[in-house]
Amino acid sequence: MSANVIALATSRRPAEIPSLEPVLARRVTVLGSTGSIGISTLDVIAHARATYGQDTMPIEALTAQSNVETLAAQARALHPKLAVIGDPALYTSLKEALAGTRVEVAAGRDAIVQAASRPSDIVMVAIVGVASLVPALRAVERGATVALANKECIVAAGDVFRRAIQASGAAVIPVDSEHNAVFQVLDAADPNEVDRVTLTASGGPFRGWQKDRMQAVTPAQAVAHPNWSMGAKISVDSATLMNKGLELIEAHYLFALPPEKLSVLVHPQSVVHCLVSYADGSTLAHLSAPDMRTPIAHALAWPRRIVSPSRRLDLASLGQLTFERPDPEVFPALRLAQDCLREGGLAPTILNAANEIAVDAFLTKGLGFLDIPRVVEAALGEFGSHSHNLSPANLDAVLAADGQARELAGNICRRMVA
Numbered sequence: 001m002s003a004n005v006i007a008l009a010t011s012r013r014p015a016e017i018p019s020l021e022p023v024l025a026r027r028v029t030v031l032g033s034t035g036s037i038g039i040s041t042l043d044v045i046a047h048a049r050a051t052y053g054q055d056t057m058p059i060e061a062l063t064a065q066s067n068v069e070t071l072a073a074q075a076r077a078l079h080p081k082l083a084v085i086g087d088p089a090l091y092t093s094l095k096e097a098l099a100g101t102r103v104e105v106a107a108g109r110d111a112i113v114q115a116a117s118r119p120s121d122i123v124m125v126a127i128v129g130v131a132s133l134v135p136a137l138r139a140v141e142r143g144a145t146v147a148l149a150n151k152e153c154i155v156a157a158g159d160v161f162r163r164a165i166q167a168s169g170a171a172v173i174p175v176d177s178e179h180n181a182v183f184q185v186l187d188a189a190d191p192n193e194v195d196r197v198t199l200t201a202s203g204g205p206f207r208g209w210q211k212d213r214m215q216a217v218t219p220a221q222a223v224a225h226p227n228w229s230m231g232a233k234i235s236v237d238s239a240t241l242m243n244k245g246l247e248l249i250e251a252h253y254l255f256a257l258p259p260e261k262l263s264v265l266v267h268p269q270s271v272v273h274c275l276v277s278y279a280d281g282s283t284l285a286h287l288s289a290p291d292m293r294t295p296i297a298h299a300l301a302w303p304r305r306i307v308s309p310s311r312r313l314d315l316a317s318l319g320q321l322t323f324e325r326p327d328p329e330v331f332p333a334l335r336l337a338q339d340c341l342r343e344g345g346l347a348p349t350i351l352n353a354a355n356e357i358a359v360d361a362f363l364t365k366g367l368g369f370l371d372i373p374r375v376v377e378a379a380l381g382e383f384g385s386h387s388h389n390l391s392p393a394n395l396d397a398v399l400a401a402d403g404q405a406r407e408l409a410g411n412i413c414r415r416m417v418a
């Protein structure tokens, strides 16, 4: 990857810290409001309203893909100007569910992009998968502050985001807990002052298992995360450790860190979210209870802090925090992601697309759990030399590679399941 990378997310506090009033008046759009992160975001805003006043953080737009019932309930409770359902067939259901309200209703993929284009101060990107790419990019292009929960869009199109951020001056505040933690403790005047950034991983539900025991893992077992309550896709990614691999790539782009300065440590309690080690031997860590409402509140209010409803840390009750190295033999997805990080170009795009297809095939089509990294590895191999002629800085090239990798991975899944 290119050496002269700029950080997409700069954690340096601005010279002028705003008073709390303009922070509380920020207008917010939530893309993916019906998912785990979306619901937590609205919970943080509801808590802020109860604390600071009902006009806190007015909502510009909410979007979902197919969950009309939850979207309509959220819209009735929070009065956004616009509610969008991604599946166009559900337009009438949403329209009927919001009859008698002043909420504007729209449907379809383009309408989600339109929602990101509307003039809110902050766009929370909480759509799962690369479906977030175009709406997130639109928010960046219009110079919004982007609270970024979604990691797949940065993994697939980090260079595209870099160019768009350079052009618009948009601010990106990471919401992924480890990256939000790095954002809070990475504060070096010069990149050479940073020796290493370590992201922690819970190890997922199969930490300590041998491979043969994982052969018959079911979707229900894989989504039962020991510490976090999350959507199905990221839960499976946590179980394979692909999530941590995607996060290494995300950290590379967000903080302009070279692959050799990024590492992973398994930490089953999920209390320490990152460690930043500096040249003078200091290591700074970020700790919080495993509750996504903490990084969400931080991202919504940065550079101020607001009261959030998240669980508080009680180290005495926990007693001990433990750390161990990940096992790349048992969890090959992490190694695959690290290889793609080093290779650069479109390799992360292919990795991400193939993984999305493989996880879906595991959840819904009978693909084996251990086959997920096999599908990804095979797709990377089959995609092979195609990737070298394409520039990952170009959105069309990224979308073409993403589509091609999905097709390849789909075929590989079908062969494996047959």
Ligand SMILES: NC(=O)c1ccc[n+]([C@@H]2O[C@H](COP(=O)([O-])OP(=O)(O)OC[C@H]3O[C@@H](n4cnc5c(N)ncnc54)[C@H](OP(=O)(O)O)[C@@H]3O)[C@@H](O)[C@H]2O)c1
Pocket: 031, 032, 033, 034, 035, 036, 037, 038, 063, 064, 065, 066, 067, 068, 086, 112, 125, 126, 127, 128, 129, 131, 149, 150, 151, 152, 175, 176, 177, 228, 229, 230, 231, 232, 233, 234, 292
């Ligand atoms: N959950 C966490 O604790 C956590 C932590 C760190 C990072 N993240 C990242 O945050 C993102 C969201 O994760 P999540 O766990 O909140 O996911 P989730 O619970 O599955 O929610 C996904 C949201 O995206 C919407 N959506 C799904 N497919 C879509 C499509 N094709 N187009 C537009 N919208 C679509 C869903 O709408 P419907 O409800 O209508 O399907 C839902 O609102 C992921 O990238 C994940 O890696 C999550």
